[in-house]
Amino acid sequence: MSYDLTGPLDFDALGSVRPGSNILISGPAMAGRSDLAFSMLAGGSREGEGAIVMTTGDPADDVLADYRNRVENLDESRVAVVDCRGEGGRDSEHTPDGAYVHHVSSPGDLTGIGIGITRGIETLTDSGATAGRFALDSLSTMLTYTDRKTAFQFCHVLSSRFDSAGYVGLFTIDTEAHDEQTVQVIKQAFDGMVEISSDGGSRQARVLGLDGQPTDWQEF
Amino acid sequence: MSDDTPVVIIVEDEPDVAETYRLWLESDYEVRMAHSGDEGLDELDESADVVLLDRMMPGLSGDEVLARIRERGLGCRVAMVTAVEPDFDILEMGFDAYLCKPIKSEQLVETVENLLERSDYDDLLQEHYSLVEKRATLEAAKSNAELADNDEYLATKERLKELQDDLSETLGGIESDEDFIATLRGLDDPEG
Numbered sequence: 001m002s003y004d005l006t007g008p009l010d011f012d013a014l015g016s017v018r019p020g021s022n023i024l025i026s027g028p029a030m031a032g033r034s035d036l037a038f039s040m041l042a043g044g045s046r047e048g049e050g051a052i053v054m055t056t057g058d059p060a061d062d063v064l065a066d067y068r069n070r071v072e073n074l075d076e077s078r079v080a081v082v083d084c085r086g087e088g089g090r091d092s093e094h095t096p097d098g099a100y101v102h103h104v105s106s107p108g109d110l111t112g113i114g115i116g117i118t119r120g121i122e123t124l125t126d127s128g129a130t131a132g133r134f135a136l137d138s139l140s141t142m143l144t145y146t147d148r149k150t151a152f153q154f155c156h157v158l159s160s161r162f163d164s165a166g167y168v169g170l171f172t173i174d175t176e177a178h179d180e181q182t183v184q185v186i187k188q189a190f191d192g193m194v195e196i197s198s199d200g201g202s203r204q205a206r207v208l209g210l211d212g213q214p215t216d217w218q219e220f
Numbered sequence: 221m222s223d224d225t226p227v228v229i230i231v232e233d234e235p236d237v238a239e240t241y242r243l244w245l246e247s248d249y250e251v252r253m254a255h256s257g258d259e260g261l262d263e264l265d266e267s268a269d270v271v272l273l274d275r276m277m278p279g280l281s282g283d284e285v286l287a288r289i290r291e292r293g294l295g296c297r298v299a300m301v302t303a304v305e306p307d308f309d310i311l312e313m314g315f316d317a318y319l320c321k322p323i324k325s326e327q328l329v330e331t332v333e334n335l336l337e338r339s340d341y342d343d344l345l346q347e348h349y350s351l352v353e354k355r356a357t358l359e360a361a362k363s364n365a366e367l368a369d370n371d372e373y374l375a376t377k378e379r380l381k382e383l384q385d386d387l388s389e390t391l392g393g394i395e396s397d398e399d400f401i402a403t404l405r406g407l408d409d410p411e412g
Contacts (some may be wrong), residue, residue: 117338157404
C-alpha cells in the first residue's frame with residue numbers, strides 16, 4: 001500500500017507516498033503550513049486511517065473541533081492527540097466521542113511525548129486502523145524548548161518508529177524562526193519536503209526529495 | 221578477553237543467584253560481581269556497559285543505586301531485577317529494562333544483548349549528527365559546483381549514507397516500544 005497525500009496539493013510525487021516516509025512542511029509565518037498538514041491528515045481519516053496529532057500550540061479540544069470540521073462523520077476512535085502544552089502534567093483520557101488525548105508536561109519532554117505516541121498508535125490499532133498519519137505542529141515551538149541536536153535526533157528516532165509502524169509523518173517548521181544552519185540540519189532528518197512560499201495574496205508550494213528532482217511551484 | 225569485551229556488573233545479594241548469572245554470561249562478557257548496593261557503586265566506573273541490579277537488597281536498594289548511577293553521569297545501561305511483576309508503569313521509570321525472577325538463561329542473555337545494541341544505536345546517532353552538522357556547514361559555505369568535486373563533502377555524504385543504513389538495521393529500526401522510549405529518554409538526558 002501507499003499513502004495518497006494529494007488533495008490540497010496535486011503533485012504526482014504526493015500521490016503514492018511510501019509508508020514510513022517523513023515529510024517536512026516548511027515555509028514562512030502565516031503561509032498555511034498547519035492548514036496544509038491537517039488537510040493531508042484529514043485525507044487519511046476520510047479513508048478510515050488513524051490520525052495522530054502532536055500539538056505544541058492549540059489545546060487538544062481546539063484541535064479536535066477543527067478536525068471534526070475537516071472530516072465528515074469522523075470516527076474519533078481513530079484519532080489521537082498528544083497535547084504538549086504542559087497543562088495538567090502527564091496524563092491521558094478518552095473524550096466522550098472516543099478520541100484518545102495524552103497530555104505531556106512540555107514540548108521538551110521527549111520521554112513523555114514518546115509514551116503518548118506509543119499509546120496513540122496502540123489505541124488506533126486497537127480501533128482497527130491498519131495505517132495512519134502523524135502530524136507534528138510545530139517543530140519551531142519544540143525548538144524553543146530543545147537545542148537543534150536534540151530536535152534533529154528526536155525527528156530521526158520518530159522517523160524510524162514510523163517506518164516500523166508503516167505510518168507517514170508530517171512535521172511543520174517556520175523557516176523564518178530559525179537560522180539557516182538549523183533549517184539545513186533539521187531537513188536532513190526527513191525523506192522529503194513540501195516547501196511553501198507566500199507572496200502577497202498567493203501561496204505556492206513545491207515538493208523536494210520524495211521523487212528525485214524538485215517539482216515546479218504550484219499555486220494553491 | 222580483549223579490551224573490547226563488554227563489561228557486565230551483577231549487583232545481587234544472593235550469592236547462588238549471582239553465580240548462576242555469571243555462569244550464563246561469562247563466555248561472552250567480562251563479568252564483575254557485587255553483593256550489595258554499596259559494593260556495586262564501588263565496582264562501577266566508565267568501563268561498565270550493563271548493570272544487572274537487584275531491586276530488593278539490604279543496605280542501598282536498587283532504586284538508590286540507580287539514582288547514584290544517573291547522578292554520576294555513567295553511560296551504562298541498567299536492567300532492574302525484581303521478585304515481583306512491577307506495579308508501576310515501567311515506561312515511566314528510569315531503568316532501561318526489567319527482569320522478573322526467576323530469570324531464564326536466554327532471557328538474561330537477550331536482555332544484555334538488547335541493552336548493548338541500544339548503546340551502539342546511541343553511538344551511531346551521535347556520529348550521524350556530527351556529520352549532519354558538517355554537511356549543512358559545507359552546503360552553506362560552497363556552491364553546488366564546488367561541492368560536486370569537494371572530497372570532504374563527498375566523503376561526508378558517503379559516510380552519512382552508511383550510517384543511515386547501520387541505524388535502520390540496529391534495534392530492528394526501533395521496532396519495540398521499549399527501545400523507542402529508552403532512546404528518547406537518552407535524548408532527554410544526554411548524561412544519563
